[in-house]
Every structure is written in C-alpha cells, then in structure tokens.
Amino acid sequence: MWLLFKVLRRRSRFAPLERALLQALPAYLPEEARIILVQQIEAVNSVYRDREIGEVNLYFSKKNPPPRFPNQRLEARWCTVYYRVPSKIDLFKVHLYLVNGYLFTLAFGKIYRQVASESEIHIERVVFHADVMQPVPESLPLPVREERAASSLDHLPRWCIDVGRQWPIEQVSVPLLPEEFHQRLQEIETTLPADYLELVQVCEGFRIADAVVWGLTGIRVVYLPSGAYYILAERGGGYLGVREGQQDGQVYYLHHEYSEPLTHFSTFAEALEYLLRRSDLP
C-alpha cells in the first residue's frame, strides 16, 4: 500500500480524484489481485481523459507492460464503485473496465468535471461484476460470428421479416445458449426494448443492408454527457442505443458528430427503420 501511495503521489498524471480512487480501491481486493493492480497503476505512463463524458483511459508502456489479471476477457466490466466526496451530498458511481486483463477505463460520467479536483474519496461500496482472478484466456475480436443459412430468416420475429422485405437481411448469427444468454442479459443494466429481446432470443444479430444489428455479445457501452448507452445497432456514423438505467425501453438515435441523442423511439423496429432511411449515412 505504501508503494502505491508513493507511486500515485509521485505521478502527476493522475487527477486528484483518480488518485484517491486508485489508492482506496486495493483495500477491497484480495492479496493477489491487489498486487497486480498496484503494479498496473505503477506502470501507467499516460492517461487519456474525455472530461465531457468523464471517461479516463489508462495507457501502459508497450516495452515493459505490467502483469495482467488472469481474467483476460477481451472487454469486461470489472466493478462499480459507489463513492462520496466531501463537497457534495450525492452518492456517485464509477464503472471500471478491464481489457485483456488490464485495468483500462474509469467511467465517471459527466459529474467528473465537478469532482475531478477532489482529493478525498469515501467509498460506500464496491460491486464486482467479474472475478479478475478467475482465469479466462485472451480472446481475439471476432469480426463475424457463425452464420446461419438464409432459410433461417423464417425464425425471425414478424417485425423483422417486415423490415427485411425492404432491406436485405444477411449474416444471421445463431442465438446464444440459454446460460450465456441470461448471463449477458444480467450484465446489461437497463431495460431493453421488448421487440429487441424477441429478436435476440432467436438470433445473435445480423447485417441488414449496410447496417448491423448486434446480438447481446456485440453490445458495447458508449458514454455521452447524458449517461451510458448500450449500442444495439449501427450504420456508418449513426447508432441506436438504450440508456443505462432506463425502465421504459426507449431507443435513442445517436450520431458520433453530436454529444447527445438526436431523437428517440418507443420500439427498436421503428428506430431501425429510421436508421436505415437516413440519407446522410453511412
């Protein structure tokens, strides 16, 4: 712990809040994981910050990389830390993400700008989503999952077949096994639209015209000032996402040129048609 304290004090590349968080977090870890985390923090040689959305990414030296956690899943949400700072009465949270066994992203959210200079942090609780010490082999990104024959289009929901009459559906991926399906669903902290859930029960996404509809394994989180969005589909610079923590299943249309959603829909089918009809994409 003393070593970590010295490292964090010495290195000005961490903002005070980041430093306080990284000093306090190891106390919540078992010995082995704590040692690896301290070595990783020590090896950070540059930090990328997007202050508008509160995303902080940690970069290590490529020549002397630190040891990795045994869980080397391509991307994993490691834990959520609930904390308070002296100057605010609210309880805040930060999500920590791992990439290939390295701590990579600290996702503070838009509150980051207001609390980044806080040098004191009180952790209320830490919720772990993945066991970093459980060995998971490093996986490579898969560009295209196993595909099913075109005849499997019959299995798709009615709304999907209707959309498929206007735009060709290809590369329909096989659905997840029930165990993985439920595990993935639990990792997504929001209410997904009912018609999208209907779809992922029979297939794990597909390509439609020049757009892609992701299955549960392909969903990723994107942070914007208004919160985190789970990306369900994309076409060029346009994306369909659902906001973390929402209960109503609304689907938002996002574009990488804008910092906030441009519009929203009550069903995934409506949103997908909108995405496919946009003349300014891809």
Add this chain to the structure above:
Amino acid sequence: MVAGCECSTFTSGAQPPESDNGDWLDKLTNFFAGWGDTLSFGATGWIRRGLGVDTVVDYESGWYKGGEWTGLAHSTLMGGATGWARNSVLRGLSRANPAFPKGREFVEASHWFPARYHWLPAWFRNSALNLKYMWGTQHALCDPYRYRFMRGWWKRVHKPYPNWLGIIYRTPSSVSGAGVGAAYGGAAVALPHPQLP
C-alpha cells in the same frame, strides 16, 4: 519590391514602364512566360536561357508579373483539385478490420468544423471545404467524438492524437491541397529573376 514600385507608379497615373507598351505579342509573351515560370518553378526560364531566347521576356513588365500571379492562382487551384480528387478516390472504399461492424472498416467523412456547429452555413458544413475522407480508425484517432464510439479493446491499443494534431489531420484535402499549391506558387514567384545585362 519591384512589383510594389510598379504598383505605386500605376496608381499615381504615370505611364507604365516601356516594356508594357509593346505590341500584344510582346505582352502575351511576357504574360505566359510569367505564368509558365511559376508553374514550372522557374524551369521554363532556365530552358529559355539555355536556348538563348530569354531576351524576348521582360521580367520587370507588368504583364510578366500578371502571369506570375495567374500561375500562383493556377497552382493553388490545382492543389485544391488534387485534394478533391483524393477524396473522390477514397470515398466508398472498405477493408477488413475486426474493430468495425462485421469486420469491415469503411472510409468515413470527417468534418473539419464539426457538423454540430449549426452557426456555420449548411452548404459549408458538408462541402469539400469542410470534409476529409479517411479510414474509420484514423477518423477515431483524430476526432474525440468518433473515438467515443470505438470498442474498448481498440482504444487500449490506439491512443488518440492530441486535439491540435487532430485538427491538422482533419483539414480537408481540398484545403490542404490548395495550401500546398499556394506555397509552391508563392515560392516560385519569390525566386530571384536573372539579372538583365
């Protein structure tokens, strides 16, 4: 400085230099020599001198200067057109890259001034003066908004450029091409002329 002297002479209402009073053939000879010398970066003047026919050109004449400025405009436009052609060639290309949907990375249009700046006229925001076509990975590296939408594992191995460098990278090809063309033409105009006997 010579050009400045001539300019002040013209504005004062005095007669232009004697060399500008020649017949139209002389004037056109001087004009096209200035134009050609700028485009060729002085190579045509060197050839004329080699052939011994350079005496027909009056480097101090207004027509020669006019030809030089026309050459400068020409090289600027050619640079801009080359940049525009680069965009046209890249547009629609794709290549394999697992970081992108279904493993295909496309060439994307990156805005120099962001499209969300609605105070800019719409015709400008999506024109060749504000768009640069580049691969999706390069777009993400030089545009923090695009970077947000990339996958975590890709971000871990690609740190984005600093903002100032991103702005330089996003400069539309037509604008940077015109800039290079103008610099070329300007340098050619600034070349010292041969001393008259």
